[in-house]
Amino acid sequence: MKRILVIDDDARLREHYRQLLKLEGYEVVEARNGREGVERARKETPDLVLCDITMPEMNGHRVLETLRSEPRLAHVPFVFLTGWSEAEDIRTGMNLGADDYLTKPVVPEELVTAIRARLRRAELSAAAPGRKAQRGGEAKPEELESLGLTPREAEVLFWVARGKTNDEIATVLGIGLTTVKKHLESTYSKLGVENRTTAAAMALEHLG
Numbered sequence: 001m002k003r004i005l006v007i008d009d010d011a012r013l014r015e016h017y018r019q020l021l022k023l024e025g026y027e028v029v030e031a032r033n034g035r036e037g038v039e040r041a042r043k044e045t046p047d048l049v050l051c052d053i054t055m056p057e058m059n060g061h062r063v064l065e066t067l068r069s070e071p072r073l074a075h076v077p078f079v080f081l082t083g084w085s086e087a088e089d090i091r092t093g094m095n096l097g098a099d100d101y102l103t104k105p106v107v108p109e110e111l112v113t114a115i116r117a118r119l120r121r122a123e124l125s126a127a128a129p130g131r132k133a134q135r136g137g138e139a140k141p142e143e144l145e146s147l148g149l150t151p152r153e154a155e156v157l158f159w160v161a162r163g164k165t166n167d168e169i170a171t172v173l174g175i176g177l178t179t180v181k182k183h184l185e186s187t188y189s190k191l192g193v194e195n196r197t198t199a200a201a202m203a204l205e206h207l208g
Contacts, residue, residue, distance in 0.1 A: 001025065002047040002048070003026070003045075003046045003047050003048075004021050004028050004029070004049075004115065005041055005044060005048070005050065006021075006028060006050045007033070007036075007037030007040075007051040007052060007060070008031075008052040008081065009033050011032075013052075020108055020111065020112070021115070026115075029046060033055050033056050034056075034058025034059055035057040037058075038063055045073070045076075047076070048079065050111075051079070051081065052080075052081045053080055054083075064080075064098055068096070076122075077099045077100075078098050079099060079101065079102060080100070081104055091171070091174050099118050139207040140158075141155040141157075143206065144157050144203055144206060152175075153183045153187045155173055156187065157184075157187050157203050160203065161204050166184070184196070187199060
């Protein structure tokens with residue numbers, strides 16, 4: 001049974017997530033704030049962390065930084081929960097190494113799908129340690145520059161490969177939607193592909 005750590009200062013939301021995830025067969029561990037969340041993570045070693053950003057004691061960004069600095073917890077999938085108005089927080093969190101973010105109010109199906117995808121990705125990474133060790137840790141956008149892409153094109157393609165929409169990529173990178181589309185057009189041309197799906201597949205293969 002996979003263990004999910006839910007960190008949120010809203011008791012009502014924690015209960016909602018707990019009930020939903022238990023129905024899906026997950027063990028759920030709860031924390032009321034960031035500091036408590038770090039303590040629970042150290043004690044329980046979760047398979048995935050679901051974390052709010054704005055919290056007392058320690059915000060979500062600091063939680064992520066702390067866990068990423070500890071070897072035993074550094075590669076635990078980390079998903080942020082964020083409000084619509086927190087675009088800057090989203091960019092900061094993803095740049096710190098978050099695996100994904102979900103916008104509140106979270107649709108149950110989206111939450112379950114995101115968790116399954118991140119757990120599956122973690123399993124695949126664990127099954128292929130050689131490639132991961134060879135590149136020195138988690139995949140990074142700059143690895144895609146060797147495909148002949150500019151740093152920004154590599155960033156855009158990186159998030160495409162992680163299943164993000166153009167709107168979401170624009171938010172994460174802090175650029176306009178039109179700019180995202182232009183980078184994608186250029187990327188498709190350089191890679192010799194015609195669509196998003198093929199480009200994403202090529203990126204995932206390159207990243208291992």
